[in-house]
Amino acid sequence: MSKMIAVCGSPESGKTTAALKLAQELYFAKKGTVLFLSPDMSVPALSYLFPHCKESELYSIGKALDKTDIYKEDVMKQIVSVKTMLNFGFLGFKTGENKFSYPRSTEDKVTALFHAMGEIADYVVVDCVSDADDLISRMAMRDSASVIEMLTPDIKCMAYYSSQGDMFPTDENRVIKVMSICDRDLYLPTEETKMYFKNVAFTLPYSRTLKQQVITGTLSERLADRKYREQIAAIAKKVV
């Protein structure tokens, strides 16, 4: 049976990188078929995950969501894949697209999309949008077996969760809180933030290699940083 994992959290908390690295861990270590879905229409993920690809090599999940009925075949047509990961698919919006490119999604369509993705993959990792208006993200958080809440050790993150708390699941059994260290130059109140949020299960360390991947547009490649990967492996073990 397929398992859906939603990765959510405050803006700039490393959701996309953590979600992608978790998806890769599930693919390489757990030998699963994996789909990575990014519903972000403000900054379409495919444009920066595959900056070197021609537009004709990228597809858009918007095309599947535009249909009145969404079947497995419609979703499969929109999967972007890389040669090094044969059973790993990327789904998202591509360069130039925005929230006006396609009709608004409706609940029945998103349910059909999740169902189709579940038929294709063992694991579906959804890189949720911070904005509460995004229907796919809200439904992913509602329907996922595990919800990974990304936190950063700063006041902005606390403000985000206190304002947007209603959109997150209240069912503690499904929630895994993960602290993300996005900076190494400054003193970060990591312990204080952990005390504030309580039950922070994992901490993703700062990774220079990961930052390099973001800058060079090579996030779709496997990360060499051992410490970061150890934490991701521990999270993968927990969600599986």
Add this chain to the structure above:
Amino acid sequence: MANPIAFVPLLHQVQEYISQNYAAALTERSKFPQLKTYIEKYLRDKGYTVEGMTTGALTDKLYGEMAEYSILTKYLGKDEIEEINVNGWDDIAITYTDGHIEKAAEFYKNI
């Protein structure tokens, strides 16, 4: 860019567009919520506006014509209404449970 148009020709265009591209949204009741999203997208892409109506109100009105009972929709299902008599295209009488009768302000257009 705004593209002003009259309601009736717009309705014809939207009906044609939806039936050609998203027919299931017109025929399956469970897909009616999708219909509004396709109407919204069509209006946005073409920039159509109808004088005196916001985009939201226009979308609702087009939706009402296509998926509901046009000008009668707002009267249907109300406990205080006993009877609706459509006597002619411009003559609709609403009989209330307390016995009083009112002529509806709306009328059918020649479409």
